[in-house]
Amino acid sequence: MSFIESDVQQELRASVAKLADRYNYLDYVLPKARNTEPLTELWNEAGKLGFLGVNLPEEYGGGAGIYELALVQEELAAKGAGLLLAVVSPAICGTVIAKYGTEQQRRRWLPGLGDGSTIMAFAITEPDAGSNSHHITTTARREGDSWVLNGQKIFISGVDQADAVLVVARTEDHRTGRLRPALFIVPTNSPHFVAQPMEMDITAPDRQFTLFLDEVRLPDEALLGEQDAALLQLFAGLNPERILGAAIAVGTGRYALARAVEYANERAVWKAPIGAHQGLSHPLAQIKVELEMAKLMMQKAAVLYDSGDDDGAGEAANMAKYAAAEASIRALDQAIQTYGGSGLTREHGLSAMLATARIARVAPVSREMILNFVAQHSLGLPKSY
Missing domain, CATH: 2.40.110.10 (Butyryl-CoA Dehydrogenase, subunit A, domain 2)
Structure with a gap:
């Protein structure tokens, strides 16, 4: 595993970030969310650009892996535009069909899942x-x-x-x-x-x-x-689900941290930017450390999954999802604290994002069940449930 992404991966990040700039949180996502309207325009354009199906086989419009799909999700979420259905449609369903579906099923479903013209829950x-x-x-x-x-x-x-x-x-x-x-x-x-x-x-x-x-x-x-392979098929989709969930959380945390840092540099009290005070700078620095650690675990999980190490990927994916959820929630909470009362206004939308990010502690698997997994499988402790 290299900590230096390839030129192709870096170009993919830049392209996705450019798209997400146009469909950012305050201008596009938040108004849609407040009306419970799906992010259809973003979904369609991401599909046409080939971002949604990068993890699928090359003959169906992909050719990369879960690492690249997580990269896409992270960059979208870093502008507040994470796509929940990208976790479900290409990551879970697309992965399972590509691995275990019949040739007929792959031809029927994968092209649409890859370009976003078909969605599967x-x-x-x-x-x-x-x-x-x-x-x-x-x-x-x-x-x-x-x-x-x-x-x-x-x-x-x-x-x-x-x-x-x-x-x-x-x-x-x-x-x-x-x-x-x-x-x-x-x-x-x-x-x-x-x-x-x-x-x-x-x-x-x-x-x-x-x-x-x-x-x-x-x-x-x-x-x-195959009917008899159902458990293998099910678990083939659950690890990508956790990795993509971690990617949304990491990206969301990046968004919150960026907004907090921006505000801390601009807002001046007692003749100095509030970011000059350690009461704000240290918590934000700590958030940065925690997000980077969660991102590293997410990348490790994706690399292990793409390399075929299912056991290693399962452990890392659970840890990544746990770490990213905790870091993103802390990032949003600290961003709100940095803004003070303004952090609770509709103008900035941070409190709305915090409530949504809180889901990551519960779904797709609760942090308690992740700790059960780590205790039993990583530490060898007796099963507790």
Whole structure:
């Protein structure tokens, strides 16, 4: 792993940052978020420029890796324009389909996921399962050459923008009678598929949904890849999810720190910029250190994932997501403190961003579950749950 990015990677950063300048937080994202409107214009342009599918195989418009997709996400978020659905559509769904989908499924879905013309949501969370995927109750049964799905999902992002949802369900093993996980591609216009918006108390452009699947009938090819490989398929998407989540958090922290530093240099009290006082300069310097450490862990996780080291990537991705979430929240809190009362005004939008950034401690996996993972898998302590 090199700490010096290639010329291509540096050019990609510069190009994404230039795009994000035009779709920045205060002028574009925040007004959209306050009206709960998706970032459609940014999404479409990012797709046309080839940014959204850089992690996909070259024949489908990509040719790079999760490192480059995380780079894209970080630079967008550094201008306050992170794309939540980039975590879901190309990172989770695109990765899983590219690795495990049939040739027909890859041809059908990957070109659109790569250029952004097709969006796929991801549905795993359930009301009574939470972080325990072993208790998922959404089931799929065989009926002739069809699959029939029944169940409920919650906190599913962007379903109103999606053409399909990758649904985690369970099928019965007729040899043992046990239920095993399986993944299904469910078009959002399927009969008996109902998406109900959830009332969220945050300022965000993407809506959350509860999904109801009541005898949703799907063709045989809706089953993603091989039925018996479902766990491998699922975990193939979860590590990129954590890495891209860390990228949003790192970028968001960079945005908050930049705004705080700008204000601390401009705002003068007692004949000196407030940034001259250690009561503000030291906390901001500490934020800088913490963001850089989180970014390094995110880069390590991406490099390990792209190199095929799944175990190493799993540990690093969880650590990166934990560190980045904590650093971004602290960055926003300190930015608000730096602004004083102005930090709580609608003009600057920092308090709205803090509430949204707070999600990173909870989703896609809570910090407590990450600590459980590190305790058990990294430290060898007994399983606690």
